[in-house]
Amino acid sequence: MERESKGDATQPLARSNDSDRVDPYGFERRHDFESYKEMMNEYVAVLNRRSMRWSKLLEETPQVEKNLTVKRFVRKGVPNEHRARIWMAASGAQEQLERKPGYYQSLLEMEQDARLKETIRTDMHRTFPDNILFQSRAEPGMQKALYNVLLAYGHHNQTVGYCQGMNFIAGYLIIITKDEEKSFWLMDALLGTILPDYYSPDMLGLKTDQEVLGELVKTKAPAVGQLMAQYPGIWTLVVSRWFICLYIDILPIETVLRIWDCLFYEGSKVLFRVALTLVLHHQTEILRARSLPDVCECFKQITCGAFTMDCHTFMQKIFTEPGSLSMATINKLREKCRRQILEEESRRP
Structure with a gap:
């Protein structure tokens, strides 16, 4: 694939071959x-x-x-x-x-x-x-x-x-x-x-969406929700990078690009579908966690391996495993979580 002769980024994409182990996007893939x-x-x-x-x-x-x-x-x-x-x-x-x-x-x-x-x-x-x-x-x-x-x-x-x-x-x-x-x-x-307010100085949008995910997990995977409730602030620890980097460096590139296809077309609810699918698909492993470090390690592991590498099957799963998820539901939860965050922040000295 040749680059268009427009803009400054005009060199051709790196071509993948066995000797340099570089994928078509220029990423070196030594390990996988x-x-x-x-x-x-x-x-x-x-x-x-x-x-x-x-x-x-x-x-x-x-x-x-x-x-x-x-x-x-x-x-x-x-x-x-x-x-x-x-x-x-x-x-x-x-x-x-x-x-x-x-x-x-x-x-x-x-x-x-x-x-x-x-x-x-x-x-x-x-x-x-x-x-x-x-x-x-x-x-x-x-x-x-x-x-x-x-x-x-x-x-x-x-x-x-x-x-x-x-x-x-x-x-x-x-x-x-x-x-x-x-x-x-x-x-x-x-x-x-x-993604309004993900990158504003107070990152209110990002903080809100982490808590929204927590609320969705309580509904769709109650046992995981119960486990996570033992650790206040846990969602910030385990998913802030998922959301702020839109899964870059979290999931394989082909999978990330497929997520972005839907993100640009359907909006931010796609980010929740991905997160929920990862949680639902790995409930058994998550529920084995016995401490905060265990939970954090488990959330690192669930993004790796064959399940996320097979982008085509993974994308089919994100639209089936979490069940229905409307923008209206997300916006309602956003209002509730945003209000709670602002109330908590106003109480701090």
Whole structure:
């Protein structure tokens, strides 16, 4: 797959081969390369089928609309060659880009905040040290594109500025879109609309959603809910990274990209479906935990292995195992949890 000659990230994707054990996205896979290769050998047939169906659908209706057919197609996976287009259309980012031509460039040309620049620079070398496209010895395209997107976003959304975790999200967006401006607008859709207040200074949205997950677990896996209730603040310990990094570095990349397909199309409830599926599928292991360190270790382990590696089966599970989960239910729980968090914070000295 060749990169488009647009934006700064123009080098071709790393190609996977046995000698360097690098996947198609540039990630070195020293520890799980064989299982990844095995999974991909089977998954490639699914990808080819999906690719043909998507190409036919987009030929017939080039304007991507939200309807049951497209939703079904998105849940079954968007092929890489169509991902940027589908994400842009589904999230409203394309509309924003067209409404504000030149805006992204103007953010890069304005007078830069020295403190913001320094904070972003500090995080550059921490972003995907295991990805050959982001290593400093690689061509500067990817790092430069990443820096630009984060700097522009910091000026665009000054309430948020820059927060750790955003570098990984921007990095994934650049790998997939191969375009700075599109990555910027997708980031805006995620942080401004799909996940409001996850990255604000008080991270109220993130804190709220961790507690919402706790409430959902009480309903859908009561025994696990009871166990977790013994440890106040436990959800922050075990799932804050799941949510703030949108499962990057938690789940395998093919699985993360499939989750993101649905996240851009269906919104934040997808994050809860993933978390609930992991908990429901591993109830037996979680219930064996006898201490706080046990629980934390178990939550690390349940994200690994064949269950999450097989992205196609995993994605089918997230829409069946947790049962019904409406946005109305989530919003009701969000109101309740947000109120509790604010009340607790107001009581602190």
